[in-house]
Amino acid sequence: AQSVTQLGSHVSVSEGALVLLRCNYSSSVPPYLFWYVQYPNQGLQLLLKYTSAATLVKGINGFEAEFKKSETSFHLTKPSAHMSDAAEYFCAVSDNNFNKFYFGSGTKLNVKP
């Protein structure tokens, strides 16, 4: 069975500070991992994905994530937070055919001025 766990339902950082959102996965096979962002009353937008190529994955808006098999983690980082980064972030793992995504419960990021 595949699942993801996001530690911290709420994270608050100051503008310009490092953003770190945590995600751990459970998968019986090599996983495909994703980070999505959701703004209020909107759908989900893909930030980045890991599909067994480079372990450090760069995404949109300055975000990146590192796949660490030994730690079963795929944490999302951004060196310097911007006010526009305030949103909810979801980590997800998919089946091999990208037909079903299993999402974590989400982390709401608050950016303080």
Place this chain on the structure above:
Amino acid sequence: DTGVSQDPRHKITKRGQNVTFRCDPISEHNRLYWYRQTLGQGPEFLTYFQNEAQLEKSRLLSDRFSAERPKGSFSTLEIQRTEQGDSAMYLCASSSGTAYGYTFGSGTRLTVV
């Protein structure tokens, strides 16, 4: 192409009424998915279609729920005899079958009163 469209954006209904939602996928995508997102949770997979064939249904999709995709184009999700527990955001996504091509719509927010 304007992406995945969902209609309506918001629906308020009385308990016991039937509701129907529509999803128009990206035109060249042959796969279509429905997810449900309750408050404070990540999206949960409900069902998916490849062309007009419904290939998988989650246990979350009770007998009161039915989804169709006639002619392999748009899809409808109907909920009969709505209950308060059905209140959620219903998200549609379409895909070409690759990790890049999974695109979510903005969702339909259902409130059952």
